[in-house]
Amino acid sequence: MLSVINDPEIPVVTIFEMGMLRDVKITDKGYEVIITPTYSGCPAMGIIEQDIKMTLEAQGVRPVTVKLVHDPAWTTDWMSNTAKAKLKEYGIAPPLHSSCNSEVFTNNIIECPHCHSDDTVLMSRFGATACKALYQCNNCKEPFEYFKCH
Amino acid sequence: MTQEQALYKYCLRMGDDALIHSYRLSEWCSNAPILEEDLALTNFALDMIGRAQAILDYAGKIDGKGKTSDDLAYRRKERDFYNHLIMELPNGDFAYTMARILFVSIFEYYFFSELCHSADTTLTAIAAKTVKEVKYHMAHATDWALRLGDGTDESNTRMQQAVDELWAYTGELFETDDATAILEDRNIAVDMGMIRAKWKTDVTRILTEAKLKVPGDGYNQTGSGNGVHTEYLGHILSEMQYLQRAYPEAIW
Numbered sequence A: 001m002l003s004v005i006n007d008p009e010i011p012v013v014t015i016f017e018m019g020m021l022r023d024v025k026i027t028d029k030g031y032e033v034i035i036t037p038t039y040s041g042c043p044a045m046g047i048i049e050q051d052i053k054m055t056l057e058a059q060g061v062r063p064v065t066v067k068l069v070h071d072p073a074w075t076t077d078w079m080s081n082t083a084k085a086k087l088k089e090y091g092i093a094p095p096l097h098s099s100c101n102s103e104v105f106t107n108n109i110i111e112c113p114h115c116h117s118d119d120t121v122l123m124s125r126f127g128a129t130a131c132k133a134l135y136q137c138n139n140c141k142e143p144f145e146y147f148k149c150h
Numbered sequence B: 001m002t003q004e005q006a007l008y009k010y011c012l013r014m015g016d017d018a019l020i021h022s023y024r025l026s027e028w029c030s031n032a033p034i035l036e037e038d039l040a041l042t043n044f045a046l047d048m049i050g051r052a053q054a055i056l057d058y059a060g061k062i063d064g065k066g067k068t069s070d071d072l073a074y075r076r077k078e079r080d081f082y083n084h085l086i087m088e089l090p091n092g093d094f095a096y097t098m099a100r101i102l103f104v105s106i107f108e109y110y111f112f113s114e115l116c117h118s119a120d121t122t123l124t125a126i127a128a129k130t131v132k133e134v135k136y137h138m139a140h141a142t143d144w145a146l147r148l149g150d151g152t153d154e155s156n157t158r159m160q161q162a163v164d165e166l167w168a169y170t171g172e173l174f175e176t177d178d179a180t181a182i183l184e185d186r187n188i189a190v191d192m193g194m195i196r197a198k199w200k201t202d203v204t205r206i207l208t209e210a211k212l213k214v215p216g217d218g219y220n221q222t223g224s225g226n227g228v229h230t231e232y233l234g235h236i237l238s239e240m241q242y243l244q245r246a247y248p249e250a251i252w
């Protein structure tokens, strides 16, 4: 049931595909869903919590509590390949596979999700949400977002 | 002081740093010189508020009195805040804000990198995430330090002024106290001496490259470890805590 819940910031992927859904426990007090936040300040966490409760309780699974667990820390490597493919389809370049996060300092090649050209340029390390950077494609001239490796 | 009390204070210091610096950066929202900068500064503020929430929630758990991060943020008085003084200083001009981000982010980068090896697994998880975020803050502030320092006479003068004024507030970042001593013995806290040397090396390199003078070490402002703050924190709290004080149980 939980696999239908989307990431409110990127509605094409589910929280399961993002790798945020860690565990579900059945206790004598009810159901406990354990999730790991993606980014420290991600404002979507509150909405995700609500969505989980509403989805489960609407199906008669109750009472539900949602617990945030920070350890171990989420990384973009937990995103499934399906999630990465869907991101690309949606027009967001998926994160490079690497937890080393050295891209802050070096200019990695990010493929344009529209025309697949490698000739792209970083416009701003910061985009509309904490997890994305802004790029522009020199080939098709389209701007696009890149999901930062994290 | 018990280990719990020491850890509680250690967490408040980290959490309050993130909370108060975040507050200052969010004041730039819609006031930054260009749109990209508005996004960058508010992105940083968001990183910090998330970090503050995670650390203060943990502090509440350690304290064991059922306090949430909101309780700690909105219902403590000035003397119970332990953020370093540098975080609460007014934004000044853009150069001043950037110089502060530069000094703080380099400190936080080394601090949280070390904290990744702490014996406390909640702190290591928060630290791992923070390091990734702080790298962006550091890269961004370094770019601006170079651009402003090695820019026009005007931008160089302003950046130098910011560096000189903030310098006396940087020593406090490396202070230790009874709490850190207890936690260091148990491999929970970070060795400040080592971080200080690395911080100085990096800052010297960046300022020199930016054609800025590295101020000499002199008098350092201090007090926040005992909850003694500049006049500015009270003003921040009176605004930040207004709603919770006027309507104590208000929720969204």
Ligand SMILES: [Zn+2]
Pocket: A112, A113, A114, A115, A116, A117, A137, A138, A139, A140, A141, A142
């Ligand atoms: Zn393209």
